[in-house]
Amino acid sequence: MIEAKNISFKYGGNSKFKVDDLSLTVEEGMMSCLIGKNGCGKTTVLKLLYGMLTPASGAVYVDGKKLCGKTLAEYHENVAFVGDNNWCDKDRTLEHNVELLSFLYPSFDREYFDKLLKKAGIGDKDDKTVGSFSTGEAVKAEISFALARRPKLVIMDEPLANLDPVYKTDILELLQDAVSENNMGILLSTHLLDEIEDITDKIYIMEKGKITKSGDRFELLGDDEGTKLRDIAKEKDSSG
Amino acid sequence: MNKMKRFHKYISKLNRERIGWIIIWITAMLSMPLNGNGSGEDLSGMFTVSSIILIFIAAMDYVDKYLDIDEPDWDCGIFTAIYGGMNGRFEILMHSHSFDTGSYFKILMTGMIPMQIITIVYLAVLRFFDLIAADVVVFPALATVLIPPVVVLLRAFRFQYLLMHDRSTGSLVLRGIVISLYGMARLLIFAIVFILMMFIGFSAITQDLVMRGIADNEVASSMVSSGPAFILAIIGDIILCYIINNGLGGGKRHRKLRVAALICALVLILTGTGIYLYQSVYNNVILREDSVSVRRNGNITEYTLDDVQSYRVYAERNESFQIELYFKDGKSQRLILDSSEDTNAWRDKYFSYYNYAAELVQKLNERGINGRLEDQAVLNKIVSTNLDPRCAEGYRIIEQLTEAGH
Structure with a gap:
């Protein structure tokens, strides 16, 4: 379980906090969703949770222990991040990349990876350079690799952005299976509330660096507030 | 650590096609031309500087071999093979993954030890058989011990900088300075x-x-x-x-x-x-024992010693030794220019241009041709502090002859 407790962060030179006294929890076996408008700080929160950034105040705890530089490498073996453009070498084939990177993850499951690729419809692409993949295929490859590492938790930064409905469906199926079959915890950020509301267990609403609302999806989406949330999402969707 | 060792071996396998400067390092050291006079004096400077440069290059290349997994943006053939790729991508890639930097660089550090030992042993053998002076061996030996670990540490520093999550200002400035110095040195x-x-x-x-x-x-x-x-x-x-x-x-x-x-x-x-x-x-000047040929834009004028009216020995602005001849046709010519090609017979006869100038001044004096010595204070300082005794001997002769000539 990852727990962010009162974390704040601002980028160098800025007077305003991008993330301001924020707390949230990501648990195994659950799909959590972070929703908010562009620029509200969602990506920053995810990077803080992953350890790419260090909070100015507050801390991230992993199974009760504070995350720090010394424990980062071990932490990253159990937690994956999706949404980083540099996760692989785009001039090499997927096969080469997996061969290179699997050394770093003893728990990498090659069979499961091949199965995921097949399920995602890119099973025949492992001898192609990753740079030649379409956006959707690249996202699927990244997610497949992340899931095949058998992490306890996966943090995803807008994995569904700019994808057509077919790709979105494939990806959401992969994520659902990972949660239900492998007890993985997933935290993803998105503004596509409609697509994820049926599969997410917990929702965090973010605004101007703060969590304004959080709770079970049934609590949040089943009333007038839920309608408001959908409206926010639609507004974002049409502007984004 | 085992995971990192396997990864290290895998990267090495990927980069095996690169020309190993490690091999060149050892080969170059083994075939470095040694001074024929047995003391190592003449080539000492060249040997020292060359070996330090080689050690630095080999250390850099060794590190790059294990932190380099892709072709550069610009493949320039032989230079790609020699200098490898743009290694920034390795750090960027590893930034996204669980990479145990400390362990990996420990492996790099220990991997250098055999090469350092071979080089030190080689230097010790040279010294043991008196093929090279002790003071000449010291600097390359020190360089062998110090430079490779420093190069690895600097690279580790840079690596950490690119991977680091804590970007406090002081730390950034210090690391930035170190990286800049490393880049400039490279x-x-x-x-x-x-x-x-x-x-x-x-x-x-x-x-x-x-x-x-x-x-x-x-x-x-x-x-x-x-x-x-x-x-x-x-x-x-x-x-x-x-x-x-x-x-x-x-x-x-x-x-x-x-x-x-x-x-x-x-x-x-x-x-x-x-x-x-x-x-x-x-445009060159050919010096012979009894004549000087001056070529200007292709036109050659041959001067014998009898064509000389007077001469001047002095120190140039950069404190280097110079002798200038003034000819009877009104022209003059500085004899010691920026670069030279000598025959073997020249090298056998004259240890340096001081010795050539001493003989020339003697011959001119014998013909009653007078000259002057200027900048004595500067030349004396050079002679007494920097010169080989054989060069100093040549200068002393000039000093006496020009005084005698006056």
């Missing part, structure tokens, strides 16, 4: 290597051109004033090394600027080369 080393290669190339070409018609058993030396040639070539060289080291860049505009810089570099190098070749062939 560029300087590349530039020096290129200059040395160019120099060797020039010498090979000009020797043939300039010394054509002069037998090796003839006592002769050809002097050339290179003018701005070397400066232009060096500037071009540094720019070229920067481009090769950093590639042509990513964005279109960036690429255009770098391509323009590359063209400028090549123009500078070619211009410098052209000037030097022109000077070597069409």
Whole structure:
């Protein structure tokens, strides 16, 4: 379980906090969703949770222990991040990349990876350079690799952005299976509330660096507030 | 650690096609020409500087071999093979993954030890058989012990900088300074290597051109004033090394600027080369035991010692020794120019230009041709502190002769 407790962060030179006294929890076996408008700080929160950034105040705890530089490498073996453009070498084939990177993850499951690729419809692409993949295929490859590492938790930064409905469906199926079959915890950020509301267990609403609302999806989406949330999402969707 | 060892082995396998500077390091050290006079004095400076440069290059290449997994943006054939790829991608890639930096660099550190041991043993053997002076061995030995770990540490520092999550200002500034110094040192080393290669190339070409018609058993030396040639070539060289080291860049505009810089570099190098070749062939001075041939823009004037009206021995602005002859036709000529090609007979007869000048002044005095010695204080200082005793001997003779001449 990852727990962010009162974390704040601002980028160098800025007077305003991008993330301001924020707390949230990501648990195994659950799909959590972070929703908010562009620029509200969602990506920053995810990077803080992953350890790419260090909070100015507050801390991230992993199974009760504070995350720090010394424990980062071990932490990253159990937690994956999706949404980083540099996760692989785009001039090499997927096969080469997996061969290179699997050394770093003893728990990498090659069979499961091949199965995921097949399920995602890119099973025949492992001898192609990753740079030649379409956006959707690249996202699927990244997610497949992340899931095949058998992490306890996966943090995803807008994995569904700019994808057509077919790709979105494939990806959401992969994520659902990972949660239900492998007890993985997933935290993803998105503004596509409609697509994820049926599969997410917990929702965090973010605004101007703060969590304004959080709770079970049934609590949040089943009333007038839920309608408001959908409206926010639609507004974002049409502007984004 | 085992995971990192396997990863280290895998990267090594990927980069096996690179030319191993490690092999070149050891081979170059083993085949470095040693001084024929047994004391190592004459080549001591060259040996010391060359070996330190080689050690630095080998250490850098060794580290790059294990932190390099991709082809560069600009594949330039032999240079790609020698200098490898743009290694920034490795750090960027590892930033996204659980990479145990500490363990990996520990493996790199320990991996260097066999090469360091071989080099130290080689230096010890040279010293044991008295093939090289003790003071000459010391600096390369120190360099072998100190430089490779420093290079690895600096690279680890840079690696951590790119991977680090804690970007506090003080830490960033310090790391930035270290990385800049490392980058500058690396560029300087590349530039020096290129200059040395160019120099060797020039010498090979000009020797043939300039010394054509002069037998090796003839006592002769050809002097050339290179003018701005070397400066232009060096500037071009540094720019070229920067481009090769950093590639042509990513964005279109960036690429255009770098391509323009590359063209400028090549123009500078070619211009410098052209000037030097022109000077070597069409503007040179050939010194012989009893004559001086002066070629100006292709026209040759031969002067014997009887054509000399007077002479002057002095120190140039950069405190180097100079002798100038004034001829009866009103012209004058400085004899010791920027670079020279000597026959073996010249080298056998004269240890240095001090000794040549001493003999020349003696012959001129015998003919009743007077000259003057200037800048004695400067020349005395050079002679007493920097010169080989044989050069100093030559200068003392000049001092006595010019006084006697007065």
